[in-house]
Amino acid sequence: MISIDRLRIGQKGVIVEELDAHIPVKLMEIGCLPGNEVELIQIAPLNDPLYFLVDGSRIAIRREMAKYVKIDLKS
Amino acid sequence: MSAALKVALIGNPNTGKSSIFNALTGLRQKVGNYPGITVEKKTGYCKLSDELEAKIIDLPGAYSLNTTSLDESVAVELLLNKRDEDFPDVVVVIAEVENLKRNLLLFTQIKDLGIKTVLVINMADRMGRLGISLDIQALERELDTKIALISTRKNEGIDTLKSLLAAHTQLSESEVLDINRIDANYFEGLKKTFPKISLYKLWLAITQDVNFMPIERQSIADQSSFSTKSKDELKKMQHRETVLRYQFINSALKKAYQKDFTKAEGVQGFLDRLFTHKIWGYLIFFVILFSIFQVIFDFSSYPMDAIDGFFGWLSEWVKGTMPAGILTDLIAEGIIAGIGGVVIFIPQIAFLFLFIALLEESGYMSRVVFLMDRLMRPFGLSGKSVIPLMSGMACAIPAVMATRIIENWKERLITILVVPFTTCSARLPVYLIIIALVIPEGRIFGLGYQALVLTGLYFLGFISALLAAAILSANLKLNRKNFFMVEMPTFKTPQLKNVGFTVFEKTKSFVFGAGQIILALSIVIWFLGSNGYSDDFKNAKEILMAQIESTSEPVSELEIEHKISSYKLEHSYIGQLGKFIEPAVQPLGYDWKIGIALITSFAAREVFVGTLATIYSVEDSEESTIVGRMALERDAVGRPIFNLATGVSILIFYAFAMQCMSTLAIVRKETNSWKWPMIQLGFMTVLAYTASLITYQLLV
Numbered sequence: 001m002i003s004i005d006r007l008r009i010g011q012k013g014v015i016v017e018e019l020d021a022h023i024p025v026k027l028m029e030i031g032c033l034p035g036n037e038v039e040l041i042q043i044a045p046l047n048d049p050l051y052f053l054v055d056g057s058r059i060a061i062r063r064e065m066a067k068y069v070k071i072d073l074k075s
Numbered sequence: 076m077s078a079a080l081k082v083a084l085i086g087n088p089n090t091g092k093s094s095i096f097n098a099l100t101g102l103r104q105k106v107g108n109y110p111g112i113t114v115e116k117k118t119g120y121c122k123l124s125d126e127l128e129a130k131i132i133d134l135p136g137a138y139s140l141n142t143t144s145l146d147e148s149v150a151v152e153l154l155l156n157k158r159d160e161d162f163p164d165v166v167v168v169i170a171e172v173e174n175l176k177r178n179l180l181l182f183t184q185i186k187d188l189g190i191k192t193v194l195v196i197n198m199a200d201r202m203g204r205l206g207i208s209l210d211i212q213a214l215e216r217e218l219d220t221k222i223a224l225i226s227t228r229k230n231e232g233i234d235t236l237k238s239l240l241a242a243h244t245q246l247s248e249s250e251v252l253d254i255n256r257i258d259a260n261y262f263e264g265l266k267k268t269f270p271k272i273s274l275y276k277l278w279l280a281i282t283q284d285v286n287f288m289p290i291e292r293q294s295i296a297d298q299s300s301f302s303t304k305s306k307d308e309l310k311k312m313q314h315r316e317t318v319l320r321y322q323f324i325n326s327a328l329k330k331a332y333q334k335d336f337t338k339a340e341g342v343q344g345f346l347d348r349l350f351t352h353k354i355w356g357y358l359i360f361f362v363i364l365f366s367i368f369q370v371i372f373d374f375s376s377y378p379m380d381a382i383d384g385f386f387g388w389l390s391e392w393v394k395g396t397m398p399a400g401i402l403t404d405l406i407a408e409g410i411i412a413g414i415g416g417v418v419i420f421i422p423q424i425a426f427l428f429l430f431i432a433l434l435e436e437s438g439y440m441s442r443v444v445f446l447m448d449r450l451m452r453p454f455g456l457s458g459k460s461v462i463p464l465m466s467g468m469a470c471a472i473p474a475v476m477a478t479r480i481i482e483n484w485k486e487r488l489i490t491i492l493v494v495p496f497t498t499c500s501a502r503l504p505v506y507l508i509i510i511a512l513v514i515p516e517g518r519i520f521g522l523g524y525q526a527l528v529l530t531g532l533y534f535l536g537f538i539s540a541l542l543a544a545a546i547l548s549a550n551l552k553l554n555r556k557n558f559f560m561v562e563m564p565t566f567k568t569p570q571l572k573n574v575g576f577t578v579f580e581k582t583k584s585f586v587f588g589a590g591q592i593i594l595a596l597s598i599v600i601w602f603l604g605s606n607g608y609s610d611d612f613k614n615a616k617e618i619l620m621a622q623i624e625s626t627s628e629p630v631s632e633l634e635i636e637h638k639i640s641s642y643k644l645e646h647s648y649i650g651q652l653g654k655f656i657e658p659a660v661q662p663l664g665y666d667w668k669i670g671i672a673l674i675t676s677f678a679a680r681e682v683f684v685g686t687l688a689t690i691y692s693v694e695d696s697e698e699s700t701i702v703g704r705m706a707l708e709r710d711a712v713g714r715p716i717f718n719l720a721t722g723v724s725i726l727i728f729y730a731f732a733m734q735c736m737s738t739l740a741i742v743r744k745e746t747n748s749w750k751w752p753m754i755q756l757g758f759m760t761v762l763a764y765t766a767s768l769i770t771y772q773l774l775v
Contacts, residue, residue, distance in 0.1 A: 044448070061560050
């Protein structure tokens, strides 16, 4: 289990059952829910923000939030 | 003809909601502000059938009724308040084929409010490319609603939407979610306490920071017949609610929505990687930014010169045609010049918004945020602030309007307040004249001193904007804690009709929103500059003629006219004011003549040159002539007025001072109050005065 800020580009994972309390409702509503898939698409040139594919939605969030989203890596 | 049907449009950002609004209302649109706040209120009219009109309100884009911004709360407040005059009879929820699952979250929430709802699925033309197939009837059954499948690009489906709206009485009002499934005990208690109110509405009122009139939040907290929950517990419940909603959506889509995932995404992926690339991404962005700047700074000078010429001609024509007198002067020099002063901004505004609309419609704008966020954040600015800041180097007026693209209010306000620090094109004539006057012509390492000073001033502008932003950001305490997230829409070809609508609407809102203030102020300033109460003013012509006769020097008609203008200006209200403030500006190295130019510049910076030309009764506004004449000015003891210290002091003053009534007018419009423009004026004036004072005292 790792947080999505540690992913390499192209890596995917499935969000774990226990959602961190820091994750805001808005992020859940976009698709950050247990069982959904996350893939890292791109890292911004200055290392922040990070561009993810979350359950079909393409969004960019900052590292400080990505730290809280934990996934199980898909091999 | 029955009363208009009230329809509200709502949907996620990037679903093409504005295209649908435009398709329904055409030019019958109106943009204003919600009272007391800065959120834009867009309404329009649409003919649904021969007997029925619809009044359509375009609500701000929202991902959910759980609000995280002022924009989103506007939508929720309207939808919870049946007594609001804009409360809709029907809500149209707009979704699009690619993100349908997520779009439907909002749909289920709207349905739970018990309002008649129609679902629009937009961008139908993309279905083939994405390998998507939809069973509309099945979906209508699953969601218990009516669906209009639309493609605004191909102009298909709008009539279906209109007929669905016309048949609104047949729409279901049933709810989607059994809210008790979130926490049975809690909602049972809630139901007992407030038996008459919909549970979902109660739930929204409890979890949101919304001004919901009929229920006071305190009264909810006071009731003890149900347990109150802590913030954490409420959040867990919202989590459960979201999971339940998606379970419903997923099961509905399973029966009606198919996507062929083998359809490759070649071009999209390539463009994404290109635009966010370490090197290419920034390169492309700076080329775009520079082009925007070039067009506003350079190309727009053609239409602007044409407008200038036209109004100048009109003014002369009026003076020639109408009998001489105060009314003619008012019309020719006050009103016509004033209107010209408003119209002249239109080319720049139109060009800037043309670019912005293209960037937004194509989906590129989000990539800008992605690239610039890390750089702008330390200054309290948004990644999107770069565009207004860059445009501000041409002109602050369209730049301030462009801050609309920034969603976060604090970031937007800060950007609005600091944009005037960037060196706008109106400062250029002032800089060029003063630099020519006081900066030596030599070179250092092959670079001319004069060019270096000019470049330095440009940097000064940009850096002071960033510094001011950082200071404001640390001190302005107004943020609803916003978590940063930007959606990256798929790249699409901009729809030109939408671009056209945007440009038209922005231009219109400028002319009618800020234009009146600018016109009023320019008439006032014209009046103060061409009228005076003293006898000297009224008898200007006689006094001057006497003076000239007594010197017995040959003097041409034109020269006499210029001398009279100069004398009149000196003795007008503004002239009196200039002399009055002389003691205050002397420590800055200025005399009363410069003082007058400073005052007139508060209307618009470039007026400085024209004012000096009048004061020194120079025949033409040719730069070299004015510079030559100014170099001859001497003070009481014979030293040059325009020495290095005074010159640099003037440069610094113009760098920091807020000398543009048009900017104040547009800031007033965009912030919906006089508070911010006044603060801006006060702060920048004090800064300009202090900085020039220090500069002069150090250099003299």
